[in-house]
Amino acid sequence: MHDRDLTGDDVAKRRTPGTDPQEAITCPVSVTPSRKMESLDAGLCAALEDAGCPVGASIRDRLAFETLLTELSSRFVNIPANRVDSQIEWGMRLVVEQLGIDRCGFGEVLGDGKQFVVTHSYQLPTVPSCFGLILQEQFPAYARMIRQGMIIRLPEDLPADAVTERQYLLQSGLRSSLTIPLTVMGSVVGALGLASFRTQLAWPDELVKRLRLVGDIFTNALARKRADEALCAKELSLRQSQEGLRQLTARLLQAQEQERRRIAREMHDDWTQRLASLGIEAAKLERHLGTQEVALPLLHAMQQQLVALSEDVHALSRQLHPSILDDLGLVEALRSECAAFARREEIEVDYCPGVLPETVPADVALCLYRVAQEALRNVAKHAAAAEVIVTLDVVESEVVMRIEDFGIGFDRENERSQPGLGLSSMAERVALIEGQFSVTTAVGRGTSVDVHAPLKGCPR
Ligand SMILES: Nc1ncnc2c1ncn2[C@@H]1O[C@H](COP(=O)(O)OP(=O)(O)O)[C@@H](O)[C@H]1O
Ligand SMILES: [Mg+2]
Numbered sequence: 001m002h003d004r005d006l007t008g009d010d011v012a013k014r015r016t017p018g019t020d021p022q023e024a025i026t027c028p029v030s031v032t033p034s035r036k037m038e039s040l041d042a043g044l045c046a047a048l049e050d051a052g053c054p055v056g057a058s059i060r061d062r063l064a065f066e067t068l069l070t071e072l073s074s075r076f077v078n079i080p081a082n083r084v085d086s087q088i089e090w091g092m093r094l095v096v097e098q099l100g101i102d103r104c105g106f107g108e109v110l111g112d113g114k115q116f117v118v119t120h121s122y123q124l125p126t127v128p129s130c131f132g133l134i135l136q137e138q139f140p141a142y143a144r145m146i147r148q149g150m151i152i153r154l155p156e157d158l159p160a161d162a163v164t165e166r167q168y169l170l171q172s173g174l175r176s177s178l179t180i181p182l183t184v185m186g187s188v189v190g191a192l193g194l195a196s197f198r199t200q201l202a203w204p205d206e207l208v209k210r211l212r213l214v215g216d217i218f219t220n221a222l223a224r225k226r227a228d229e230a231l232c233a234k235e236l237s238l239r240q241s242q243e244g245l246r247q248l249t250a251r252l253l254q255a256q257e258q259e260r261r262r263i264a265r266e267m268h269d270d271w272t273q274r275l276a277s278l279g280i281e282a283a284k285l286e287r288h289l290g291t292q293e294v295a296l297p298l299l300h301a302m303q304q305q306l307v308a309l310s311e312d313v314h315a316l317s318r319q320l321h322p323s324i325l326d327d328l329g330l331v332e333a334l335r336s337e338c339a340a341f342a343r344r345e346e347i348e349v350d351y352c353p354g355v356l357p358e359t360v361p362a363d364v365a366l367c368l369y370r371v372a373q374e375a376l377r378n379v380a381k382h383a384a385a386a387e388v389i390v391t392l393d394v395v396e397s398e399v400v401m402r403i404e405d406f407g408i409g410f411d412r413e414n415e416r417s418q419p420g421l422g423l424s425s426m427a428e429r430v431a432l433i434e435g436q437f438s439v440t441t442a443v444g445r446g447t448s449v450d451v452h453a454p455l456k457g458c459p460r
Contacts, residue, residue: 383407
């Protein structure tokens with residue numbers, strides 16, 4: 001009977017004045033009942049009718065309503081948040097059809113309880129729709145009663161001072177309505193409203209009890225939807241702030257690299273040149289002085305210091321920006337870095353490069369170079385290792401780099417609680433080129449730093 005319009009006869013049959021109120025609202029079976037309920041309903045009613053029992057219709061109505069409740073409960077158990085609204089409207093339609101009424105609405109009490117917003121409603125086509133917003137100033141008595149959690153049967157329950165409410169009943173032609181406030185943890189959060197424009201109805205307590213269950217089903221589903229939406233919003237804002245943080249890190253790293261590059265260029269092009277010419281001047285001076293001159297050894301020492309200083313500045317400039325990366329590529333830049341590290345730290349480095357594409361993207365090369373620098377620094381600083389192996393190769397479409405030492409290792413959990421800047425900046429750099437970074441270590445078992453960097457269609 002989903003789409004069957006009610007006829008006057010139907011209504012009259014269902015609302016015989018003077019009869020038991022539970023008999024007065026007789027519900028045609030309008031839901032799609034579960035097969036079990038349907039056969040129970042039909043079987044029971046047939047048996048009662050055969051026996052000439054006068055309460056047959058009442059029992060049938062109650063069974064039909066139980067079926068509706070079962071149907072609603074099972075539908076609402078696990079519906080996703082985006083289907084809650086449509087399912088509530090579907091549920092309201094069932095209620096309207098089941099009870100043979102004209103309109104069903106569901107609303108929420110807002111903030112201070114002075115506003116009542118109708119969020120969902122279903123009405124027969126010929127019937128006016130619900131107010132979108134019901135304000136306390138508009139219907140003070142009605143709003144007060146909802147706030148107090150009172151069940152409101154109109155027009156019976158209207159107090160003497162409910163002037164505007166009475167006017168509304170007259171103007172709209174509303175003959176009968178029931179409002180059931182819905183509470184969550186003792187406070188009224190909303191209300192379920194049912195309306196009849198054609199007939200004055202009795203709303204028996206038994207029916208109110210069941211309708212409250214319907215309202216509770218709607219309220220719970222909406223609460224779940226809100227929680228879901230709040231969670232989604234939180235997740236979104238978390239993702240956005242993570243993304244913001246990532247962009248900021250990227251900009252910081254970029255700015256840092258640019259600054260390093262500038263200083264390195266300055267050191268290389270200016271300082272090392274000036275130091276070199278000072279060295280030449282010192283050599284000239286040495287030649288001008290006689291061999292007996294006492295200042296000679298001093299001058300010689302000064303000249304050697306100048307050479308050493310020039311080498312240091314050169315090395316520092318390369319640390320700051322590895323121009324060797326641009327000139328000779330990643331494989332040679334790492335070879336030179338490993339050699340310099342072995343000399344400086346007196347730790348044996350076994351460097352094993354594979355065959356890499358002609359051009360590794362500059363950001364990937366710089367990232368791998370920086371990670372290798374920091375990983376080697378950590379070996380020197382923390383590992384107490386005598387040997388380190390650096391491997392660099394291409395596996396499928398990724399450059400894979402590993403820096404493995406056989407030193408003391410460390411406890412990652414401990415380190416996670418007090419993270420250093422080196423490990424996190426390595427991880428951050430690798431994330432920025434969309435690669436994978438991992439550190440495998442255990443106390444006494446050495447440490448291995450692994451990077452997988454995507455090559456993104458680079459020709460081999
Ligand atoms: N190769 C390694 N061998 C042993 N311990 C290491 C190694 N690399 C890192 N660690 C441990 O991890 C910690 C964090 O390293 P890192 O983030 O680079 O910070 P920092 O080097 O400034 O201490 C180090 O303090 C050290 O305890
Ligand atoms: Mg470090």
